[in-house]
Amino acid sequence: MARRRKGRQVDGVLLLDKPYEMSSNHALQAAKRIYFANKAGHTGALDPLATGMLPICFGEATKFSQFLLDTDKTYIVTAKLGIRTTTSDADGEVVSEKPVDVSEAQLAEALDFFRGTTKQVPSMYSALKYKGQPLYKYAREGIEVEREARDITVFRLDVLRFEGDEVDMEIHVSKGTYIRTIVDDLGERLGCGAHVSMLRRVSVGQYPRDKMVTLEQLEQLLEQAKGQGESPAKYLEPLLLPMDTAVADLPVAHVDEELAVYLRHGNPVMVPGLTEQGLMRIVIEPESKFIGVGQLNDDGLLAPKRLVVEHQTDTE
Secondary structure, eight states: OOOOOSSBOOOEEEEEEEOTTOOHHHHHHHHHHHHTBSOEEESSOOOTTEEEEEEEEEGGGGGGHHHHHTSOEEEEEEEEETEEETTSBTTSOEEEEOOOOOOHHHHHHHHHTTSEEEEEOOOTTSOOEETTEEHHHHHHTTOOOOOOOEEEEEEEEEEEEEETTEEEEEEEEOTTOOHHHHHHHHHHHHTSOEEEEEEEEEEETTOOGGGOBOHHHHHHHHHHHHHTTOOHHHHHGGGOBOGGGGGTTSOEEEEOHHHHHHHHTTOOBOOTTOOOOSEEEEEETTTTEEEEEEEEOTTSOEEEEEEOOOOOOOOO
16 A cells, blocks of 8 residues: 655745755755645755755646756855855865955956856866766865866846955856856956855746745744644745746647646647647646646647646645
């Protein structure tokens, strides 16, 4: 007999404001505990020293978390000039210290190099996998692994503040871009070295910054519900965004209930007028109900790829 999962069925996306010095997995487990959810996953780890937006997918939303891994992201970072470290952040050992004599014109010229599409060699202290192990594990053992440069795109790079040896920047980048590598490379271009002293992720894809919530806020709502004898879901679930927000950038395939029945049984269907290539959101009309993601097959039929399994609503 299958073992019953601990927790209740919760579906949706939580925009958690990850605190400083907490691992992404620890933050995930804390949110999962507060929601008493039976299934949860995050969408791309933040370093313990970084704060900010960590989308957490609950339940059926985990099926679409990969789309958030692949989307662009925006960060606010403080670069500390004059000191280069082994990890390119404040947690590493100092490699070199040099005087800082950088003008605004020199900074602007150096930063212009990073805008647009360039090549970047991932940091040895990244979570990128090599033979099944993250690179940072090799780095901690003093092992250097050869890494290939990858294409990255910096869509926008704005200087927010430049005072003495500190530069605050807001950077909008493509997936797989390492901000601390940009800062380290910036320091080398300026000839003085640099490292990240503060890093905050303020957006993932199109998710709004003002929808982020902290673990403290969640804990307070949980305690409030208990104190009033109410279901925690009454206070916590309104904070969840619909699961289809994870695939908001995909084009839409509109189907009726009859076609949806076939799709839910794994059968491709003909959708008149549908010519989109690539993955699509599947939505039942007229109620605009999201049921998953599909793609046209070689026969021009809409084939289901990942579908939402409907559950009975849990009560507490």
